[in-house]
Amino acid sequence: MPVRKTHLLLALVIFMVLIFSIQEAPFTSLRNKGYRGNESEDQGRNKEPYLGYKKEQEPYKPPYGGIRDKSSEEKPDIKAPGYDHDQVNQDDPQTPSTSAWRPNTSGQFDxxxxxxxxxxxxxxxxxxxxxxxxxxxxxxxxxxxxxxxxxxxxxxxxQAVWKKTTQHSAEYMEGQVREFYGEMTEFDDIFFPNxxxxxxxxxxxxxxxxxxxxxxxxxxxxxxxxxxxxxxxxxxxxxxxxxxxxxxxxxxxxxxxxxxxxxxxxxxxxxxxxxxxxxxxxxxxxxxxxxxxxxxxxxxxxxxxxxxxxxxxxxxxxxxxxxxxxxxxxxxxxxxxxxxxxxxxxxxxxxxxxxxxxxxxxxxIGVKAAKELTYTPNPDRTHRVTVMTSSYIYAGMCMGAASLPVAKNKREYAARHGYDFVARAAEFAQEEFRGRREVWGKIGAIQKVLPHYEWVFWMDMDAVVVDMDKELKSLVQKAEMQRAALGGPLAKEEISLIVAKPTKDIMLNAGVMLIKNTDWSRKFFAEVQKRRYYYRLHPWYEQAAIWETMREPAWASGVHLFNGDEHTMNTFPDFYENGDFIVHFAPDGCPAPPVLEALQKLENGQSVLGVGYSDKKIAALHAAAN
Known part of the structure; x- marks a missing residue:
């Protein structure tokens, strides 16, 4: 009898181990396969902060936050061929009046x-x-x-520094700095000489x-x-x-x-x-x-x-x-x-x-918002595009020094093409109280902004636009051409989500996504939010939830995946080639140093080739040279 009980107990233990192994199997070997998890939005949160953020060091002084968008306020249909956003039809009686929302381009203000x-x-x-x-x-x-x-x-x-004061701890003051930098990213209405x-x-x-x-x-x-x-x-x-x-x-x-x-x-x-x-x-x-x-x-x-x-x-x-x-x-x-x-x-x-x-x-005292400044919605609101990113800075201030310059990079790209620019932090901050890792705030932020636009182009904070001339409609056109070439029942289905999967990775990288405002996409991200298994699964989180959901037959029709594509919309530094659209820095440590180096090179008119190379890439180059 004791022997039988021992055997039963041993069998039960083996059974439980097998069950656990089955649940974990899809992801246990990802590190060994060279898969980079979603550390990008985590910003190396336990890593050392970059530049001037320790004790008596000189605090980082951010540049002026952004440029004035001189483009026409009428935004383009992302897929409209030959669209000229400077042309406005003022005489056509069938064209809705836009006088209430067209920006002041005269240069004269009261x-x-x-x-x-x-x-x-x-x-x-x-x-x-x-x-x-x-x-x-x-x-x-x-x-x-x-x-x-x-x-x-x-x-x-x-001076935005976090030192202990007579009233507040250093941790409290750091929180103030993080919130302030988020504000500067979100609202282009601050001049801050620090x-x-x-x-x-x-x-x-x-x-x-x-x-x-x-x-x-x-x-x-x-x-x-x-x-x-x-x-x-x-x-x-x-x-x-x-x-x-x-x-x-x-x-x-x-x-x-x-x-x-x-x-x-x-x-x-x-x-x-x-x-x-x-x-x-x-x-x-x-x-x-x-x-x-x-x-x-x-x-x-x-x-x-x-x-x-x-x-x-x-x-x-x-x-x-x-x-x-x-x-x-x-x-x-x-x-x-x-x-x-x-x-x-x-x-x-x-x-x-x-x-x-x-x-x-x-x-x-009867304060009323200035009508001359208050926004009146565009009657053609569905034909709008926004570039979107995170303005949330993790504890430790890893991306503090880079947050404003990299937001300026995205803002300038958006302004060049007549897109809006939206950055959000609140949805990330609230995850602390929801039992999930902060990076899940990306999904909530997209869900909040999506109803206001026809297309949302999400970029992680550590993604840098290199080719400023590339239009987002080219991504849509390429996705539609690839889908049409494949044929089959999906060829004529509307594409609502465009993402890329690097060659050596086991799933998509969610650091760059183009999302269309459709019933499909709204329901898709609502479904992603339900994947509780990934709420705190290091280091994949919302990225794995998106991957799992999009591979299910019920959702296949709305997604286009640039499979094994390193260059169209989301390029890691090791694979970057001159002419690529976006370089996405996602190192094991803090992304701020390579991000700032890349931005400086772009400002100087230099190539970013080689910036952010991994140790493995550098070793391979040395081996090839020898």
Missing amino acids: TLVVIPSDWTQIQNRKWVRETVFGIKDNLEPCQKNERGRILYKFFVHG TTMNRASVWGEALDWAVNQFIPGEMIKVDKVVIFDSTAVVNMAKMEQAAKLAMPADDSGLIYTWGWSSASTSIHPKLLTTSQTRTTITNAAVIPFKTLQQILQNKVTIMKRRPTLDLISASARFYDAIGSIKVVMDQSEFWNSDIIHLESSALVVAPVHQSDDWFPISEK
Whole structure:
């Protein structure tokens, strides 16, 4: 009897081992076959961060984030042959009116809005975008800062480093940096010199940058500049109206400010003269462009007299004294957390740091998003294309140094062809609370953005566009030609997903995908989300879930696989040849060094051949040379 029990127990153990082996069999040997898992989106999350991110080292100073898209706002049908996105049919009565959404290409704007903001004030910038400019998210960026008559830019100051402070741990500060870099990738509305400035100098530096760098660099003209802190809730429409009414008939100039007064009086602020009202801190101002140029020309003289004030406060007192420019110093409301007694006639309320306060204040003083900037949907919305990527930076900041330059690479490619550019981080961050690896956020991000476009071209953060002239419609045309050549029942089926499988890999690489907005693709990615087995299966995750799903007969009709194709749309460095479209760096460690090296070579007009070669490739080249 004991022997039989031993045999039964042994048999049970063997049976369980066999079951486990069957479940794991498809993937246990992938490493031995040279398959590169989905480490690319993991960004070497346990690897050393790259460049200047340790203790006392110089922090990385990112470049200006992106370029202005000067292409026509009407986006192309990705497959339309010979489409010219600069041609617009304005006379055909059958063509829907596009006047509400076509971008301003004249180069002339009424207003440039400059918003100084500390780099940590991410939420404040979000509130400003939503309440003042009507921008709730970046799902349809649509070049909002080019519409109508208004441009805006955040002038962000401070040094984005993570050192332990008296209030926060180093880990907390790193989280702030990661979120801030994601914001800069997602919204092309930030200028960030990454330098520490005091309150008195920030406004002067911001206005100097706007007048002497941004406006000339963009080759535009503006009539006036509005400036306010990101902690100020402003009714910009009424501010502009007040300034318009105060403008001298002889156009001699105007400085109109809103701030906190040091005057101790019971007289209503509207009745105070400039001699009675002395603004100690200016929260907002409206200044004609010619007046601002004059202020900046006399900046040294103005600030010498009042070095502790910001440039606009000092200028208001300077010109009020000499009388050559009209000065109006109005009062803003100091926010004391009492919404009931807040005057509904207030135009500026500051400082505000809580969302629970921001939106009630906005409603109380009648803030409305500028119609000249708020997006009006394209009536032909289905004919739109976006280049999409991740803006999520993993703990450790591996891709911190490369995130902005590589986003600029993708943004420039999109702008060249009239595509939108969308980057997302929120869907990756939420995976921490869903029991899955962060890389699964890629699927959620695609699902969220897909309904807004006809085609979505996904690229991992560490993928670099090399051939800027290649159009996405060429990928569709090649896929359709290959499918037609194969014949059979699938030849006439619509293609909704285009991916590539490297020759030596056992499955597709999901780092580059072209997805069409169809019922098939929406259902396909919903099905991928259900593959729980791969939620934390290192290192394949969502990539294996896509591979498993697309190989099932029920889904075969919608996928085209460039099988064993190293060059059409997704090329690893070891296989790169001059002329390839995209090089995808997916090393065992952090991808930032080869990504930055490749971007530098592209900027210098050099080939990226050899950048990011694996040790195996280098050894093979040495062996061949000998």
